[in-house]
Amino acid sequence: MSDHMKLYEVFLRSKRGLDHKHVGSLHAEDAQQALEYARDVYTRRSEGVSIWVVNSSDIVASQEDDCESFYDPHDDKPYRHATHYQLPDEVNNM
Amino acid sequence: MTRVLTEAELEEKFQARIDAEEKIEPKDWMPDKYRKNVLRQMSQHAHSEVIGMQPEGNWITRAPTLHRKCILLAKVQDEGGHGLYLYSAAETLGTSREEMNDALHDGRAKYASIFNYPTVTWADMGAIGWLVDGAAIVNQVSLQRTSYGPYSRGMVRICKEESFHQRQGYHIMMVLMRGSDEQKNMAQDALNRFWWPSMMMFGPHDTESAHTAQSMKWKIKRQTNDELRQKFVDQSVKQAEVIGLKIPDPDLKWNEERGHYDFGEIDWEEFKQVVNGNGLCNRQRMAHHIKAQEEGKWVRDAITAYEEKKRQRADQAAA
Numbered sequence A: 001m002s003d004h005m006k007l008y009e010v011f012l013r014s015k016r017g018l019d020h021k022h023v024g025s026l027h028a029e030d031a032q033q034a035l036e037y038a039r040d041v042y043t044r045r046s047e048g049v050s051i052w053v054v055n056s057s058d059i060v061a062s063q064e065d066d067c068e069s070f071y072d073p074h075d076d077k078p079y080r081h082a083t084h085y086q087l088p089d090e091v092n093n094m
Numbered sequence B: 001m002t003r004v005l006t007e008a009e010l011e012e013k014f015q016a017r018i019d020a021e022e023k024i025e026p027k028d029w030m031p032d033k034y035r036k037n038v039l040r041q042m043s044q045h046a047h048s049e050v051i052g053m054q055p056e057g058n059w060i061t062r063a064p065t066l067h068r069k070c071i072l073l074a075k076v077q078d079e080g081g082h083g084l085y086l087y088s089a090a091e092t093l094g095t096s097r098e099e100m101n102d103a104l105h106d107g108r109a110k111y112a113s114i115f116n117y118p119t120v121t122w123a124d125m126g127a128i129g130w131l132v133d134g135a136a137i138v139n140q141v142s143l144q145r146t147s148y149g150p151y152s153r154g155m156v157r158i159c160k161e162e163s164f165h166q167r168q169g170y171h172i173m174m175v176l177m178r179g180s181d182e183q184k185n186m187a188q189d190a191l192n193r194f195w196w197p198s199m200m201m202f203g204p205h206d207t208e209s210a211h212t213a214q215s216m217k218w219k220i221k222r223q224t225n226d227e228l229r230q231k232f233v234d235q236s237v238k239q240a241e242v243i244g245l246k247i248p249d250p251d252l253k254w255n256e257e258r259g260h261y262d263f264g265e266i267d268w269e270e271f272k273q274v275v276n277g278n279g280l281c282n283r284q285r286m287a288h289h290i291k292a293q294e295e296g297k298w299v300r301d302a303i304t305a306y307e308e309k310k311r312q313r314a315d316q317a318a319a
């Protein structure tokens, strides 16, 4: 293994009321330092009002190759969508 | 040196933020009463989603076609998901799900009184989707603009999923109204039973509502009970008319001057009775919720035991 500092994923909330969004990652010694680096490299133009940093190794991700078995059951359920139900024009804004 | 702000100054800043239409986020300072008020509303909303699965769950095995069964199953599954979104959002206020659950079981927390009415015919699935989800949507659309960030974002997510709930319910009613006399009567009977309880979903009149003024000032609520109820009436009249259903209210009529429908008075005594635990199904709903939790305990225990075993194995391998 390299003796690089730990990798952190950075999430920014651009405006109060919105979800934090992933913007990238960076190396840092600890969480506090990661926050400071994130501020320096990801919010120089007031891109965010709140920053989250998360150890990259703590992120558990699904694999895109698993896609079929993971998501497939949803494709044959058109009745989960509003457009599946044909209603009279007068009330179709429901 | 920065001076520590007093409670009054903090509160002033807090209100200024709300007045400026900014959201309050979990780590912000907030008045204790705001926290309690939002928590009360969110947990009540979460409980309603979950308890609301029971009256519809009652018909899953008896849906008239496989297609209707799939739809109903998908809808009830959504409601369970809505409960999860809301419990998680409420947990950001520092109260655990177990605490919320306990409060539900010992009656400190409430859920929507509508779910204490029985579902006795298939048409009730139509009436619930059309009216109960319809009323919930009116409320939830308004709550997308609530001041607490996690609640607001939850509402946006939920509203997207709700759209099919109301349409599938209305579709059930529409199909019944194109059927035999018996089917038409069944649809009308369901409307007769569910209309007034749906009207009660918006809560007491503004003049009677204990929390309205403060909730509006803090923008936890964006429209009052009576405003939302009016919106629901106005949209429902046309919907009933188009498929030949009659709303069971002799006082219902268009008021040209107001630009809204006038309508009759709700039976508030019935509302009070149901809220206080004396509706037709209150005891059954709670007993079922508690039973489901108890009977699911072995699954949760098994998960914990399995996790423990995995950890021990990993420790051994590392040693």
Ligand SMILES: [Fe+2]
Pocket: B049, B078, B079, B082, B158, B162
């Ligand atoms: Fe829902």
Ligand SMILES: [Fe+2]
Pocket: B049, B082, B136, B140
């Ligand atoms: Fe809901």
Ligand SMILES: [Fe+2]
Pocket: B079, B133, B136, B162, B165
């Ligand atoms: Fe729904």
